[in-house]
Amino acid sequence: MSTGWFQAQTHSQKEKAVQAVPAQxxxxxxxxxxxxxxxxxxxxxxxxxxxxxxxxYKRYCSPACLHADCTASSTATAHAKIPQIAAxxxxxxTLMHFILELDAQxxxxxxxxxxxxxxxxxxxxxxxxxxxxxxxxxxxxxxCTLADVEALxxxxxxxxxxxxxxxxxxxxxxxxxxxxxxxxxxGTRQQLQSLAACINANAHATGHQADTNSATGLGMYPVLxxxxxxxxxxxxxxSIGTVQYVYAVRDxxxxxxxxxHYTSLYEPRKVRQQALLREKFFTCACERCSTPIEQSVDxxxxxISCGKGQCGEVMLKHTQADNQADVFKCVGCGNxxxxxxxxxxxxxxxxxxxxxxxxxxxxxxxQQGSAAARPVFEQVLQSCQGHGKLNPWHARIFDCQMxxxxxxxxxxxxxxxxxxxxxxxSTMEFYYPYPCIEVTNLYRFLAxxxxxxxxxxxxxxxxxxxxxxxxxxxxxxVTLQSICQGIRFADESADDLIMRLKVL
Numbered sequence: 001m002s003t004g005w006f007q008a009q010t011h012s013q014k015e016k017a018v019q020a021v022p023a024q025x026x027x028x029x030x031x032x033x034x035x036x037x038x039x040x041x042x043x044x045x046x047x048x049x050x051x052x053x054x055x056x057y058k059r060y061c062s063p064a065c066l067h068a069d070c071t072a073s074s075t076a077t078a079h080a081k082i083p084q085i086a087a088x089x090x091x092x093x094t095l096m097h098f099i100l101e102l103d104a105q106x107x108x109x110x111x112x113x114x115x116x117x118x119x120x121x122x123x124x125x126x127x128x129x130x131x132x133x134x135x136x137x138x139x140x141x142x143x144c145t146l147a148d149v150e151a152l153x154x155x156x157x158x159x160x161x162x163x164x165x166x167x168x169x170x171x172x173x174x175x176x177x178x179x180x181x182x183x184x185x186x187g188t189r190q191q192l193q194s195l196a197a198c199i200n201a202n203a204h205a206t207g208h209q210a211d212t213n214s215a216t217g218l219g220m221y222p223v224l225x226x227x228x229x230x231x232x233x234x235x236x237x238x239s240i241g242t243v244q245y246v247y248a249v250r251d252x253x254x255x256x257x258x259x260x261h262y263t264s265l266y267e268p269r270k271v272r273q274q275a276l277l278r279e280k281f282f283t284c285a286c287e288r289c290s291t292p293i294e295q296s297v298d299x300x301x302x303x304i305s306c307g308k309g310q311c312g313e314v315m316l317k318h319t320q321a322d323n324q325a326d327v328f329k330c331v332g333c334g335n336x337x338x339x340x341x342x343x344x345x346x347x348x349x350x351x352x353x354x355x356x357x358x359x360x361x362x363x364x365x366x367q368q369g370s371a372a373a374r375p376v377f378e379q380v381l382q383s384c385q386g387h388g389k390l391n392p393w394h395a396r397i398f399d400c401q402m403x404x405x406x407x408x409x410x411x412x413x414x415x416x417x418x419x420x421x422x423x424x425x426s427t428m429e430f431y432y433p434y435p436c437i438e439v440t441n442l443y444r445f446l447a448x449x450x451x452x453x454x455x456x457x458x459x460x461x462x463x464x465x466x467x468x469x470x471x472x473x474x475x476x477x478v479t480l481q482s483i484c485q486g487i488r489f490a491d492e493s494a495d496d497l498i499m500r501l502k503v504l
Contacts, residue, residue, distance in 0.1 A: 023218055026217065106186075267301065270302075271395075300393040374408060
């Protein structure tokens with residue numbers, strides 16, 4: 001997609017999801033209409049309204065959100081059967097729920113909670129703030145239909161055979177469940193399969209990303225899906241509930257193609273390309289991927305620090321002909337070393353050691369939690385980084401920073417957490433020096449850590465430094481948030497931080 005000139009840091013599009021559903025793991029913890037997090041105590045909270053007909057699958061934060069769900073009565077019985085269908089056919093239950101919600105729109109016009117002037121009188125305070133945030137933006141909300149979704153690329157046959165077989169069986173069982181319920185006439189089995197493929201290729205993460213980098217839902221945005229991919233995009237997008245905001249991260253010239261990114265920008269080139277080929281069915285040929293890796297920023301994601309003399313470059317793997325052992329060659333000074341050696345200190349040895357430690361740390365994280373995993377992640381950072389080892393911007397080093405930060409915070413080590421989060425921000429801005437919601441949320445996290453440090457300082461004198469840094473970081477967060485999601489939402493999402501800053 002190409003267009004006229006756009007100025008950096010201005011919103012160019014605002015689109016509401018044709019349909020959105022909670023992401024895996026969030027079905028019981030967020031509202032199924034606005035995707036806002038529900039109160040922790042679901043049983044005692046008067047503001048949480050479970051849908052008994054769907055066996056509690058659907059939950060709402062307010063009467064307004066309950067009434068806005070036009071498909072609730074026609075899909076409840078089928079939703080209740082999806083866990084069993086998914087287990088028997090080896091299908092993703094979130095995908096099955098998504099297919100059902102989209103298919104039910106054949107009989108219903110989608111409701112829009114932000115379109116009713118009176119809806120804020122019934123909704124919760126948090127919900128009304130989100131509605132106000134959408135209304136304050138001068139851009140008109142783009143609203144598409146199921147027909148627009150079905151017009152998107154749906155490459156069912158390009159998916160792996162195991163996935164196709166599971167989806168064929170799952171859609172057949174879902175079709176039967178809908179017919180048995182008798183609440184609406186479903187599309188054909190073929191149409192359900194096409195919806196599955198369309199969701200798989202085009203769904204976007206969405207939800208209330210005010211303070212985390214993990215969205216609560218998945219949504220279908222036909223216009224957003226029309227933007228092509230680049231590993232150095234000139235557009236970015238973030239969500240407030242089910243509305244996606246697209247904004248220019250830099251000045252865009254007339255006729256220049258508008259691009260977003262479909263995969264993480266902080267993975268090695270091979271990993272990104274494999275993911276795009278597997279999930280989106282194309283090989284990326286953007287400028288970043290087409291530039292020889294020796295000249296691309298991608299070299300740091302997989303390179304080993306050279307360390308020869310004052311050389312600050314990295315060594316990359318070079319596969320030798322005639323079955324000779326692999327060597328690593330510096331892209332700067334040309335220094336060449338064997339990939340492995342008897343001492344186990346070669347570049348390949350370092351990579352294997354880092355991967356082994358990381359996998360062990362990740363297993364500890366899953367089984368014992370962040371506090372127990374922290375020392376293992378920090379072992380990767382300490383023992384696998386340096387001259388002849390992973391460089392500071394290596395993907396594996398980046399992967400360790402957030403779990404290490406969470407472990408530090410859980411242990412009350414705010415300074416340790418600050419160091420890890422600061423390293424993450426530095427790495428992300430190194431690879432993509434433009435405003436994005438992921439970095440924005442990290443600045444919020446960093447401000448919270450500085451506030452915690454200041455609050456726990458033993459004296460006002462020792463609290464002065466973290467207090468000053470908290471205010472500086474907070475200003476950076478608000479600036480980025482206003483770019484990513486608008487000034488109105490930035491002000492509201494910062495209210496809790498403002499209150500904490502006032503008491504320092």
